[in-house]
Amino acid sequence: MTVIESKLDPKSEIFECDRQAMLAALRPLEELAVQVLEAGGGKAVDRHRSRGKLLARERVDLLLDEDAPFLELSCYAGAHDPRSQPGARLITGVGTVNGVECMILANQSTVKGGSLNPDAVAKQLRALEIAERNRLPLITLVESGGADLPTQADIFVPGGRTFRELTRLTAAGIPTISLVFGSSTAGGAYMPGMSEYTVLVKNAASVYLGGPPLVKMAINEDVDDESLGGAEMHARVSGLADYLAEDEHDAIRIGRQIVADLHWRKAGPAPSLPADPPAYDEAELLGCAPADPRRAVEVREILARILDGSRFDEFKPLYGTQLVTGWGSIAGYPVGILANNGILFSEEANKGAHFIQLANAHGIPLLFVQNITGFMVGSAAERGGIIKDGAKLINAVSNSTVPHLTLMVGASYGAGNYAMSGRAYDPRFVFTWPNHRIAVMGGPQLGGVMSIIRRTAAARSGADYDDAQDAQVRREIEEMIETQSSAVYATGRLWDDGVIDPRHTRTVLGLALSATHSAPVVGATRFAPFRM
Template structure:
């Protein structure tokens, strides 16, 4: 394969301006990270430790193999809501346990008692979806007060799907393991109840559908926590507990032993190509997005700093040049690349659809690198068939069966988001850079379109149109779109699986690709009818 050559001038003023702009974009994430790691604040942490309990992250660390990488997911869930601590009151991510890549879900009981709000429900469902599609065993560390009752109207219906997904995982032959460290009440009691393996911590775990106060109100029975749903009762009487742990560390040891006993092996192929590092410094990825969003960037510069050995065998390099396609590898896993170098025309759409079919024929995962303002508009594009050609690309993306990984490095607007395997098209993973913007269209464009529509409506009605009022509404529209299209807003709503430091791109994609290969990697030759 050809090694990508770089055109970067690392001494140029533009290089330093772009690097600094990305560092500035990373600063809000550092603030959010500190809030997530605070885990509810000093008082909550001290109270938790005073009970002799480990923090959620300490439990995860002890569960995972020593010094193992952990691909944390949706870690800024809820960040769009200033009334909530970011993180969704849960930790979710993928890491090895006894050498087996597992999905780990851990309640953060130091944050509102680990009670589940809408963000927590959405985050947990996303984790279970990733586990099912990538055939990852699920280990859940439970200590939760159940649903956050003041928000029950937004939790009850979607929250019920959590239990459904657990049983679907088991039915699909994917192991589910619950380690109960504290409260698991009401609907939350079904988490261990619907898992294949359960471990309860002695004198700490309590699992019941209704606690002592509810039992008193419902049937006038006086009973304490331990007698009603304690670990020993469930181990000796009800049979809910498969293993009775002496303490938290013993529970984590038992969880690791259960995973080891699964004898779980990957169903997909392992890495087959050399996983040597890129030829260029990954620090230079900081300058691979333009400080001014209106300035185009060369996507091959990103590929040169992410692909193994910076090797890339480009496909159709002289045709549809604003969509870069070709073959390479990341962490030794062969991949097909579709990367935007500009707006999509008919040639780019046809090229992309063709390439997706080839990747499916070869059973090779696809990595989409999004920096797209959409498809071309105008009379020439419409007469040239942009709708039917764009539909071919969206058809190919929709019906492709190989794993898709999507990396958003800049704009993601309109149908361009769909054509490049946005979240609505079920890629296995979606990651974003902090400069990422996502919306139907950019703020100035949307404000201008709405202005034209309002002015036309006023002309038809024969009423005066105020330019001053129009300017005010356009400004407010642009501000609204700006506030709702940024990377933090999007990741807070779990529209991606995480905003990442550009310098971590290769490591993150490598871990995600490894996870996808826990499941079989098979393409398809079945696509919807292409309009030719």
């Protein structure tokens, strides 16, 4: 394969400007990370420890193999909403347990008892979706008071879907394991109840549909926690507990042994290419995205710093040049790459659709690298067939069955987001850089369009037009779009699986690719009819 020849000058003024802009974009995420790690604050943590309990992150660390990486997902769920706790009271991610890549969920009971609010439900559903599509055994570390009752109207319907998806995992042959460390109440009780394997901690776990106060109100029965739903009762009487653990460490030991006894094997191909590091410094990725989102970025510079050995065999390099396509590998896994070097014209759309078909024909996963303002507009583009050609690309993306990974390194606007396998098109994983912007269109463009529409309407009706008010409305629209298109807002609403430091891109993509190969990698044999 050809090694990409980098033309990036790390000593240039423009590189340093872009690098400083990226570091500035990382700072709000570092502040959010502190809130996520605090998990309820010092008093809640101290109270939790005084009960002899491990924190949720400590449980995850003990469950994982020694020195195994943990690909945490949706870290900042809820960060868009000042009323919510960043992280959504739940830890989710992919990690290795006894040599098996698993999806791990852990309730953070130091935040309102681990009760599930709307953000937590959405985060849990996304984790279950990733587990199902990538054939990852599921391990849930349970300590939850169930639904967050003040927000019950927003979680009752979607919350019920979590139990449906849990049992569908089992039906698909994907193991589900629950380790229960504390209260598992109401909806939380169905997590162990619908798992294949359950482990309850003696004198700590309690599982019941209604706690003692509700039982008193409903049937006037006086009963204590242990008699109603304690670990020993479920191990000796109800049969809900498959294993009774002496303490938390014992529960984790049992959970690891359950995984070992699965004798689980990946169904996809193993890495087949050399996984040597890129020829260029990954730290230089900090300066590979433009400080000004209107400025184009040379995407090959990014590829040179994430691909194995910086090797890249480009496909159709002289045609549709604003979409870079070709073959490379990450962590030894072959990948086909579609990366934006500008706006999409008809040529780029046709090239991308062709390339996606080839990847499916050979069963090769696809990596989409987005920095896209959309498809070309205007009379020349319309006469040239931009709609039908864009439809071909969206058709190919929609019906492709090889794993898709999407990395957003800049703008992601309009149908360009769709055509490059945005979140709505079910990529296996979506990650973004902190400079990322996502919306129907940019703020100035949307404000200008609305201004033209209002001005035209006023002219048709013969009304006077207030230019000062128009300017004020345009400013308000631009400010709204600036807020709602930011990386923090998008990741808070789970439009992606995480905002990552650009320097970690190769590692994150490698872990995600490994996870996708737990399932078979099979290309599509049929697409919807292409409009030629």
